[in-house]
Amino acid sequence: MSFLQRERMALEQFFPGLDKALADILLDDLESPGSPGIELLRQAGGVGLVIPVEFKGKGASALDAVRVQRALGARSPSLAVASTMHHFSVSSLVLLAANGGKEWLLLEAVAANDMLVASGFAEGRPDGRILAPTMDATVVPEGVRVSGLKRPCSLARSMDLLTASLRLPAPDGSGDRLAVALIPAKDPGVTVSPFWSSFALAGAESDQVRIDNVLVPEALVVLTEVTDEGRLDSIQTAGFVWFELLMSASYLGAASALVEQLVDVDQVSETERLQLISRLEGAAAGIENIARQVPDSVTDSRLLVDTLLVRYAVQDAIAAVVPKAVELLGGLRFMTANDIGYLSAAVHGLGFHPPSRGRMAGPLTRYFAGSPLEIV
Numbered sequence: 001m002s003f004l005q006r007e008r009m010a011l012e013q014f015f016p017g018l019d020k021a022l023a024d025i026l027l028d029d030l031e032s033p034g035s036p037g038i039e040l041l042r043q044a045g046g047v048g049l050v051i052p053v054e055f056k057g058k059g060a061s062a063l064d065a066v067r068v069q070r071a072l073g074a075r076s077p078s079l080a081v082a083s084t085m086h087h088f089s090v091s092s093l094v095l096l097a098a099n100g101g102k103e104w105l106l107l108e109a110v111a112a113n114d115m116l117v118a119s120g121f122a123e124g125r126p127d128g129r130i131l132a133p134t135m136d137a138t139v140v141p142e143g144v145r146v147s148g149l150k151r152p153c154s155l156a157r158s159m160d161l162l163t164a165s166l167r168l169p170a171p172d173g174s175g176d177r178l179a180v181a182l183i184p185a186k187d188p189g190v191t192v193s194p195f196w197s198s199f200a201l202a203g204a205e206s207d208q209v210r211i212d213n214v215l216v217p218e219a220l221v222v223l224t225e226v227t228d229e230g231r232l233d234s235i236q237t238a239g240f241v242w243f244e245l246l247m248s249a250s251y252l253g254a255a256s257a258l259v260e261q262l263v264d265v266d267q268v269s270e271t272e273r274l275q276l277i278s279r280l281e282g283a284a285a286g287i288e289n290i291a292r293q294v295p296d297s298v299t300d301s302r303l304l305v306d307t308l309l310v311r312y313a314v315q316d317a318i319a320a321v322v323p324k325a326v327e328l329l330g331g332l333r334f335m336t337a338n339d340i341g342y343l344s345a346a347v348h349g350l351g352f353h354p355p356s357r358g359r360m361a362g363p364l365t366r367y368f369a370g371s372p373l374e375i376v
Ligand SMILES: Cc1cc2nc3c(=O)[nH]c(=O)nc-3n(C[C@H](O)[C@H](O)[C@H](O)COP(=O)(O)OP(=O)(O)OC[C@H]3O[C@@H](n4cnc5c(N)ncnc54)[C@H](O)[C@@H]3O)c2cc1C
Pocket: 081, 085, 119, 120, 121, 122, 123, 126, 127, 128, 151, 152, 153, 154, 155, 201, 204, 206, 349, 352, 353, 354, 356, 357, 358, 359, 360, 376
């Protein structure tokens, strides 16, 4: 079994021909604004990856999905990151449907019509808290009226639906709760404008979405149990597990694309090559260990803690492997094409996804001293 073969077999199993189609496009094109990658994934039925077969999806397990995301990340980090945002939104709907909700109707519509679902939690504010959105949300007889900004929001230019976080009063008067509203991208109150100015990951369409006085019917608003202290309910716990798993696998794929170029380079010693391979495969094994515990333990906060620790370990593995791989690939490879420099910049993105290691240092340390888990 060669390096990345298992991951590419998973990608081929779910989306025949997609890996070849992506490999035939220049990395520069896949990673630039207007990248063809998102449309190729949509045409391959990519939106249905984690939607159960009974709802017309592909029914991938979490283990399949992390392998697919790693394979995608090795071809196009932007596509892997953008599609992670879709699968993250969808995985929460799958759980709500499994708990007896009507979300299966939506999942069928998403799968049958190849609809992309963006996820707007960030609001582009320094020190913003992912679980404390500041959108204006007013409860009215017909539902909720929503206004505000979401940025960066990946898939902003290709999305059919947006899941946007907001805060709503709990029905029992016990303070505010985190809620998620589902908004059609075609609503006249939804506009998209440029936000992402970096060359790195520019193919993910992580731009700004403005929501202006949009009425969201009550049926399309999910009120969670999540309060200001950052204690998660089961759906949010599961959502974070899926998010961290798929995001870690995506960036691991980008780092793997560098190491793949070294695997059969005889001028580099076998010891050095194996060091890089084993560091990445060890990180992949950590991700797969968590994925194998989904769905059985996906709502368990202990599994989320393990997932976060694995995600930070993946960051460390990438940080150790990438500079060494770039050095071993040599100056001529670096000078004569963009891909080595590009991939080594793009992998930094993993550190910016919530919850960052710096923010979680306190809560995780307190968790291991016996406190309940908080996400800040
Ligand atoms: C490629 C990409 C795509 C994205 N797409 C989306 C998307 O589709 N939807 C979405 O909602 N978001 C998206 N995001 C945004 C992401 O969710 C974050 O909101 C954003 O990257 C946070 O930026 P930040 O690191 O400056 O923020 P912060 O979290 O404020 O962190 C800034 C720095 O301060 C440190 N820090 C902050 N608080 C503490 C603390 N209490 N203790 C110690 N240290 C602390 C952090 O560790 C970090 O070093 C995307 C991000 C990237 C990179």
